[in-house]
Amino acid sequence: MNKKFFISLLKKIIIIRKSEEIISDYYHENEMKTPMHMSKGEELVVAGAVVTFSKKVDFFGYYRSHALYLSVTEDLKSFFGEMYGKEIGENKGVAGSMHIFNPQKNIKIVSAIVSSTIAPAVGNAYGNLIIKNNRITVSFFGDGATEEGVFWESLNFASLKKIPIIFICLNNKIAVDVLINERQCYKINEVVKKFNLKTFQIISHDVKEVCKTYHDAYVHIKKYGGPVFIEANYYRQLQHIGMQTDFDKKLSSFEKKDYRSFKQHKFYLKKDPYLLIKNFVLKNKMIKLSAIINFENQLKSKLFKIIQVVKQSKFSKFSNISKNIYYEK
């Protein structure tokens, strides 16, 4: 992990953050008609994995897919095209915020049904063993997914067959509006250990520690084979869906949530991944502040232009996309 590594991570986190800010700026126009599941807060634990594993792994995501998509592809036009549901979108408008993916760009599949990409990730990892391509598979999911039976079925099978997969549980301790202690009688990491596999725990407070753990997990699989499990803790800064925090002044009574405290919220904002990575690279003199500002300004004007292009662009023809029900080549 050198300077190049962290600058790459910085850029990815800035791209995710600024893209989501643009979503916030334009969402009220009601042209992006897709339920936005924002990544704000998870940028480090997601982009950190993408930079650490680079092109050596296959990624399987979940429904909070902005951070994964943008950090893997950095393809802003396809991203916003998809948010606006247009033909130039990554999935030509059939996917939206929760389903944006492209197997050819190494995001193999994502899903809005909690836990549903875990088993496919195990299958892909087993397939890689058959093909003997030495690739490792990374499966992202949230803490809520561990309440689904298929998670435990997958864990059992992966461990039983020594399948090379890195399970990354992005634990924000909340599923929609319900806190983890109201849902789980277990400590995830402790139970997972019983499945006879190597586990790691990280918290999104330390840039270096997060990336080092990911690196160690990768090395562990390369050396010993089999699955590893990483519990990556982070704070979801916004509500389950949409652009609001729990404490915005404009919230209607329907939108007001009282599951988390303001004190806690303020604490985690100090650990905001966007601030953490900026402070980290500046403190380690990897880049000058002016260069960051310059990059951000250029990005913002690029994003502005992309939004104008996407808005002007056309929707897919229904008859064209309907042909894709089957693979016909």
Next chain:
Amino acid sequence: MKNRKITYAKALNEALHSQMSRDKKMVVYGIEDKMFGSNEGLLKKFGEKRFFYTPLSEDMLTGFSLGLAISGVRSVFNHIRVDFLLLGMNQIANMISSYSYASNGKKPLPLVIRAVIGRGWGQGYQHSKSLQSIFAHIPGLKVIMPTTPYDAKGMLLSALEDNNPVICLEHRWLYWQEGYVPKKYYKIPFGKANILRKGKDITIISTSWMNVEACQAADFLKNYGISCEVVDVRSITPLDKKTLIRSVKKTKRCIVADYDWLFCGFSAEVSDLIYANVGKALKAPIQRIGFAPTPCPTSRYLENQFYPNAKDIINIISKTFKRKINTSKVDLYSHEKVFKGPF
């Protein structure tokens, strides 16, 4: 070599051996090793990396087949009872079926799910379903129901080279049925119905085991001067609409004998298709025949009333032609008389 007769199970077995030799990456898995003999010898020949037993995790293992396909590895996932496949329904209905559409048809998704359906030996309401209507209802899946040994081999070989998810539903009693099967490699394309009996007076459109019953009815009614055409649908999706319509346009009468429940079922789909395309040329209303509208009972006495058979078809046809044909003393073939379990 027209006299080369083997069982349905052996025909499937030949297809699997043939394709696993050709496709060095293909894997086969499930909790059932034999599948009535159709998986015989695969473990020995291809090793435990490509043929393996699994935990009872149907949900996970269905998603697993999707992941294998994403990695480029084709798989066959075996289910000794289709009822257990419902545990994997999330993966089938939410993930597998929409993968091609969501990714804009970019990548093939080669996977086959084989499931045993239908009547056995006191199987009851959780071990005997068919479910073709449920799978066929979902866009993005291919659903096949081979009836003859010839079709079993040819259609499974097609499934194993298809680049889309295929659900192959195999009736439990069919595994022992014998028929002509060439030794060579051949494929039967999907979306082509098969005319099992040629006739001119009435068309019986059937699926899976109902073809056996329909053929018996047709052979019996021949003695009474009624000529029945039996059309084996064999491919539910894609559906060979042309052959079905052409047959009824010729006979002007139609019975749909689906091996499933009637309500919201495949038989209703076919009836609609026939009515929309033959309509006023029909000389009699389209009739449907299928399971009684209840869960399947276990007791043999009750089971006999749940499942329709050749006599039911004969009775409907004799009414259609206003003929009095007494079937009460007729003894027709029933596999239940041969079948002694345990499954």
